[in-house]
Amino acid sequence: MRLNNRNKAGYFQFLSILVLMVLVGGIVLYFIDRSNERINLGSVLLLIIPLFFALIFYLRGSxxxxxxxxxxxxxxxxxxVVFFLNKAKSDEFPKYKLLDYEIVNLILYKRLYVTISSKKSKSVILKYDISYLSGKELDDLKSSLKKVLSKNKE
Structure with a gap:
């Protein structure tokens, strides 16, 4: 089974540019408002709210x-989609090495932890960001990994 969300790359690029523009705009407006020599709650919110959205976008991962x-x-x-945030991660291994998987679903992000067997140590845990997968894509991923695990146990 193949699963990817590459067709949403344009949407994610637009979203990242929008977050960056709001962040830069908030910083500029903060310094313009600060030049009046009075700092009030409104000027601080011009800085905090865009920083909050940028932090959420960054924490959700790839x-x-x-x-x-x-x-x-x-x-x-x-x-x-933003090339300077982190490097691409790519792993390929035989199906029989898959020992277990776990999907951690927190409020802001989802992560996939895959445990595989290795020669040097007993097991290795690989981590992938799956925050931007839809519910159907996530269900398909779970069912595919479950099939591989059941075949490995036979």
């Missing part, structure tokens, strides 16, 4: 997630 379970290997890719 926007693009790709998963491929066709063939004998599992492929995971995670990348950000």
């Amino acid at each position: 926007q693009i997630f790709e998963y491929d379970s066709d063939g004998e290997a599992l492929n995971f890719r995670n990348k950000n």
Whole structure:
């Protein structure tokens, strides 16, 4: 099964540019309002609210997630539409190495933790950001990983 949300990349780029513009605009308006030599709650909110939205956008993690379970290997890719925020993460390993997976669903973000077996240590945990997957995509990912785990246990 293949799963990706690459078709939403334009939307995520627009959203990142919008967050950046609101942040820069808030900073500029804060310093313009501060030049009046009085700082009130309104001028502080011009700085805090855009910073809050930028922080949420950054904490949610990488926007693009790709998963491929066709063939004998599992492929995971995670990348950000904003090239300077973090590097793309790509992992490929045989299906039989998959030991377990866990999806952590918090208020602001969702993460996928995949546990695989390795030669050097008993297991390795890989982390992927899946915050921007839709509910259906998340259900498909769970069912695919469940199938791989059930085949491994046989």
